[in-house]
Amino acid sequence: MKIAIAQINTTVGNITGNFEKIISNITKAKNENADLVVFPELTLTGYPPRDLLIKKSFVKKNIEVLNQLVDFTENIAIVVGFVDEKNGNLYNAAAFIKNKKIVEIYHKIHLPNYDVFDEKRYFTAGSTTSLVNFKGVKLGLTICEDIWIDNGPAYDLKKKGAELIINISASPFHAGKEKIRLNVVAKQAKENNIPIVYCNLIGGQDDLIFDGRSYVINCKGKLVQQSKSFVEELSYVSNIESKNEIAFIENENKSIYNALVLGVKDYFRKNGFKNTVIGLSGGIDSALTAAIAVDALGKDNVRGVSMPSKFSSKGSISDSLDLAENLEIPCDVVPIKDIYNSYLKTLKTQFANTKFNVAEENIQARIRGNILMALSNKFGYLVLTTGNKSESSVGYSTLYGDMAGGLAVISDVLKTKVYELSRYINEVKGKEVIPVSTITKPPSAELREDQKDSDSLPEYDILDPILKAYVEDDLGKEAIIRLGFDDAIVTRIINLVDRNEYKRQQAALGLRITSRAFGQGRRMPITNRWKDD
Secondary structure (H helix, E strand, C coil): CCEEEEECCCCCCCHHHHHHHHHHHHHHHHHCCCCEEECCCCCCCCCCCHHHHHCHHHHHHHHHHHHHHHHHCCCCEEEEEEEEEECCEEEEEEEEEECCCEEEEEECCCCCCCCCCCHHHCCCCCCCCEEEEECCEEEEEEEHHHHHCCCCHHHHHHHCCCCEEEEEECCECCCCHHHHHHHHHHHHHHHHCCCEEEEECEEEECCEEEEECCEEECCCCCEEEECCECCCEEEEECCHHHCCCCCCCCCHHHHHHHHHHHHHHHHHHHHCCCCEEEECCCCHHHHHHHHHHHHHHCHHHEEEEECCCCCCCHHHHHHHHHHHHHHCCCEEECCCHHHHHHHHHHCCCCCCCCCCCHHHHHHHHHHHHHHHHHHHHHHCCEEEECCCHHHHHHCCCCCCCCCCCCEECCCCCCHHHHHHHHHHHHHHHCCCCCCHHHHHCCCCCCCCCCCCHHHCCCCHHHHHHHHHHHHHCCCCHHHHHCCCCCHHHHHHHHHHHHHCHHHHCCCCCECCCCCCCCECCECCCCCCCCCCC
């Protein structure tokens, strides 16, 4: 049996477009004499459809299109994901269609309801596993979470006589997820002595990024075939048990960078945007964001703006211009000194007899946000914000200032990782894309004289591990202190994280690349008196 693994990039809600992509892949697979084509989870609707599932017309349309697919399966079989409806209940389903007939419909049994998943909000769990006889082989059908369960559907299917398990999936990326996922699938194959064909979704969907990396695992739990990451691919496999084991190669910085590029690319493409404008400060965060944008959108669709103030160093301006030259993008220089002085003159009476503080600092950030949004409105650009996860965690950002924009590209990237990714870009490009001076100079918001981030925050090599422990690993204060961190610093950082929830919930949508990003995967109340003593 020759199986085609259609690792495709679907769009949520674009049922007709997804249908056409399915047909295209069926046609290609037929031309390669494939017997079976396997598609990702919820292929027709896109994943995750969320509250679109409440719309009866949406569910009805997806079922209508499923029935239309039947006519395209002459002399071939497919496994395709869709939303099924029975007696008023919705099911996350897989249809096995063969030779213009729906042979079997399987309802997902294990519905994830943690982290970014909330399938129990919409779906009813299936109750029985499904086995299909095809080309003399007994195929077991599973969907995503089913394969993660020990003594679950894979075990049951093996007992029923399954000889091959098909798993259609929409498993989102985060750093390290690829190895975790592979180990899970391999464990099920080995423990149940059965090969598994695992087809995963690729593409960006709002904050989620799906990396593909569809697998073929033999009955000994060995990886024998893997699809590419972060790109669509139609691959083929046959004679699984005769294939040799291949090495699993992991490069975290490469994966994170490619994920961010895909996330930006698909957010623009799927939402009808083309061009972006980015505030270039001369710092490393805006430099990394701009480099990602150029790789995602092309240099002709990216515009930089440098907005120096009286506190900006000459190096910051020159670094911004050097970056723009390296990326081959235009960079406007729009000084904000006069606008800033106008604000101070207007507020002279109200600010009388007060000292310079965060109010004057944030006026500058908000002037820059207004300039970027003015360009956005005038020319249709989408503004990309440039704040990182370290800043967002502790509130080191300005509401309606540097937080203003439509997509927060690196909001899930800790500052230390920003440096790693910047060095990675220069390494893989084989040239200085991000100026070395940008990478080596002390980070600063430059909103007052001689300001450095370390004036307000611990050094990032101390701050970031604390943030990872508290935000991503969900450790309490005492557990973090036992890792070797100072009690007072840990207490202060935890208080900053908790206190700034109100800011984060007003921030632009951010791309998720860690196991615990701010947003739907970490739902903390703004009004919160709890202290983890």
